[in-house]
Amino acid sequence: MSTMEIKENEYSIEFSQDFTVPAETLFEAWTVPEKLKQWWYPMENSLSDVKNELEDGGEVLYEFEKKEFRVTGKYQQVRINEKLVYSWEWDFSNDLPDERYILTIGFEDKESGSILHVKQEGLPGEAAALPHQDAWKAALGSLKGFLENSSAQKYTV
Secondary structure, eight states: OOOOOOOTTOEEEEEEEEESSOHHHHHHHHHOHHHHHHHOOGGGOOEEEEEEOOSTTOEEEEEETTOSEEEEEEEEEEETTTEEEEEEEEEESSSSOOEEEEEEEEEEEETTEEEEEEEEEEESOHHHHHHHHHHHHHHHHHHHHHHHOTTOOOOOO
16 A cells, blocks of 8 residues: 655645534544435536445545546545545546645534634645635635525635
8 A cells, every 4th residue: 555745845825613512422423424415516516426434544535427537546544424534536537637645624613613623734835726726715614504504505716
């Protein structure tokens, strides 16, 4: 099993988002396939199949209805309701170059709900990070809507 190394000079982005739900609820929305399918629509694509083996070394696989790309990865660290560290590889079926990253996602309880911490490592530079920051903003807005509003709506980039 090969592990992905991040080069020292590669760029990373980090940010946090507050939620009014407990960290356990946030973790489930992030990892339970039927919940994830309700709020995450990268590049306006709906998930068709999700594999999330929540254990160290477990496999990650996201398949999409349009079949233009998929995401594969492997969990390096799994702490239920607390932290996920995993590789993330966009595998595009067209001429776009595939992209590989390491994601660290933290789930922190606080008095009035929880905080989601996101770190994405392995970007080639600040300019390359901008579309990812926009995509994260949209995804977390959609997640917030799904968790905090009874009539959640789709958010897309």
